[in-house]
Amino acid sequence: MRPILAAQLLLALAASAWAAGGPAKAVVAVGETFQIKLRCNPTTGYEWELKSINRKIAIPLGPVKFRESPAKPGLVGVGGSCVLDVKGVKPGKTKAVLVYRRSWEKGKPDETFTAEIKVLPKKKS
Numbered sequence: 383m384r385p386i387l388a389a390q391l392l393l394a395l396a397a398s399a400w401a402a403g404g405p406a407k408a409v410v411a412v413g414e415t416f417q418i419k420l421r422c423n424p425t426t427g428y429e430w431e432l433k434s435i436n437r438k439i440a441i442p443l444g445p446v447k448f449r450e451s452p453a454k455p456g457l458v459g460v461g462g463s464c465v466l467d468v469k470g471v472k473p474g475k476t477k478a479v480l481v482y483r484r485s486w487e488k489g490k491p492d493e494t495f496t497a498e499i500k501v502l503p504k505k506k507s
Contacts, residue, residue, distance in 0.1 A: 406497040410470040412504040415443065418468060418478060418497055423461035424448050427484040428492065430464040436476035440499050443467040446480070470501035 408416050420430050430446050450462040468478060476499050481491035 406495070407500070408468075408497055409500045409502065410440075411502045412470050412473060415467055415469045418466045418480065418495075419463050420465075420480065420482075420495060421461065422448065422464035422482070423459070424464075425459045425461075427486075428482055429485065430466070430480045430482050430495070431485075432466060433479045433481045433494075435468070435478045435499075436474070437471075439472050439474040439476040439501050440468050440470050440478070443469055468499070470499070473501050473503050475500050 410416055422428060422430055429448075432442055432446060435442065444467060446464045446466045448462060448464055450460050453460040466478075466480070478497045478499060480495045480497075482493035482495070483491040
C-alpha cells in the first residue's frame, strides 16, 4: 500500500486539521460550507475521488480539485492538495468517504479517508 504523507482534512470554518489515521469530524449548519483537503500528487496517476456521501444531508460543490504546492519554476511532478468543497443542506449525519487510487486501476484503493459530518439546523440571525 502506498502511504500518504500527512493527509489532512481541513475545516475552513473551524480551521482544524486532522491526520488521515484519526477520526475526522465536521459540524456545520445548513447552508455552511467546509473543505476536505488531502495531500495528493496527480502526476503519479493517483487522485482522491469522492466515493460516497448522503446528498440529502451534505452535497459536494463540484469535483475534487488539485491545488499545486508552491515550487521553483520548471520543477515537474510537484504534489499539492486535493480539495473538495462540501455544503450542509439538511440537518442530519452522513459520512464522506474518499478513496485514493489511479482511475484505471480496479480493486482496493491505496488509501481511504472518511469524514463524519453532522449538519445542524440553520443558525438563527
